[in-house]
Amino acid sequence: MLLFQVDRSEDKTLTQQVYEEIRWRILENVLKENEKIPSSRELAKTIGVSRNIVLEAYHQLESEGYIHIKQRSGTFIASGTSISHLRKKDLQNTKQPAPTDNKCSSKKNIIDFKAGNPAMDHFPRKVWGKIVKEVCIDVPDSLFGYQDESGNEELKEELASYLETTRGVVCVPDQIVITSGATQALSLITKILVTEEKDSVIVEDPVTDEMRQIFLHNGATIIPVDTDVQGIIPSNIPQAKPSFVFVIPSHQFPLGGTLSIQRRIELINFAEKQNCYIVEDDYDSEFTYEGSPVRSMQGLAPEKVIYVGTFSKILAPALRIGYVVLPHELLSDFRKLKWYTDRHNSSLEQIVLARFMKEGHFLKHIRNMKRIYQRRRTALVNSLEKYFDHFTIIGENTGMHLVVEFPVIQFDKKLLQQLYCEGIKVYPVEEYAINKGNHSNKLLLGYGSLREEEIEEGVSILFNVISKCKHP
Ligand SMILES: Cc1ncc(COP(=O)(O)O)c(C=O)c1O
The missing domain is CATH 1.10.10.10 (Winged helix-like DNA-binding domain superfamily/Winged helix DNA-binding domain)
Known part of the structure; x- marks a missing residue:
């Protein structure tokens, strides 16, 4: 029927x-x-x-x-x-339609709790601008020509040493390819690994919808696997021979869990047994506010794990600089595909970034940003505590977003529109879920790009609207 x-x-x-x-x-x-x-x-x-x-x-x-x-x-x-039924999720558009201005009686400045937006107001413009000028004047003419597809040597050396020290990544600079963000890295990985015989990709559920769309767009079938507060549950992986397993082990998006060592080992064993790769997305691990960041999975199995990182969160998405650390057997194919796709990333920007790192500005910037994000996170938690009696924060004390679970509230289209008309945009975790129905009382609140006073105002609006819904 x-x-x-x-x-x-x-x-x-x-x-x-x-x-x-x-x-x-x-x-x-x-x-x-x-x-x-x-x-x-x-x-x-x-x-x-x-x-x-x-x-x-x-x-x-x-x-x-x-x-x-x-x-x-x-x-x-x-x-x-x-x-093919493989395109199912793509066509169905599982996302809630975004709230719109034209349904609101008056137009307000929207406080947008979008996760993943960094503090653009703190980009180190002065230092960056100074290095841009120096690079433009200093570098030899040859550096204005075509360069190696894998990226600038200086930057790869800086990166290899940074990743080894801070993330326990085991690699030599030659294993790194600089890409246009993590987005391009994931797109090229999918193009290389997804074949007609091996077309499935295992993902955490809920998962970032942007990355899921990249896999689908490149011909993959998605196999969702339940994820709890400690990340993906390997024992729930169905019988499958995927091309790769996509995980965000240091800070799962959106639920914010850190994958335990037992689960990491289980996943690596699975990858060995099924002869597939693990793709580790390590997009915001720099910002850990308690203890030290967990080491990468790549360090446990460098020839099984493809490590993907980005400068979008630490510096700015506009730079479009990300990178991938590849197992040796994938290097040649990946480099060729990068060349066929766009030859290489802008060399001048890469040299600027390499100098920014070499001169110590990068580590200083991370320290500054950690302080700023921690203050913004504290402002969010304090505001939630001030207004709400009952809520649970899910996930680790890290990153630029948190998930809040409220008892009984359902963040449906109508409520989201009401919140929008009152001046805030929030994102239900349910939007990121492939199997629907388990997360409609949870909100993903990004605080990276919001000032403390905006956060407090946003939470007060959230409280007022929810209270009105409960007691109209
Ligand atoms: C899970 C995840 N990884 C990585 C990124 C970064 O992508 P890019 O480096 O292309 O900006 C994002 C962007 O929102 C993301 O959600």
């Missing part, structure tokens, strides 16, 4: 909603080739819209070749219309 709901509060027309609901079912093979679907009259009655709406949607589907309307026999799914 074809059954779905239309939403009259959506910006999309009802015809568009009916069209999309049927289209994705056809593409995903939920509605099978030659299957008869309800008449426009029947469907209109079932979903509670006028018959004209369904007729219009059917005509659009017919004109695009998805269905045949045969006079007096009925409406049928056309053949050759389904694509």
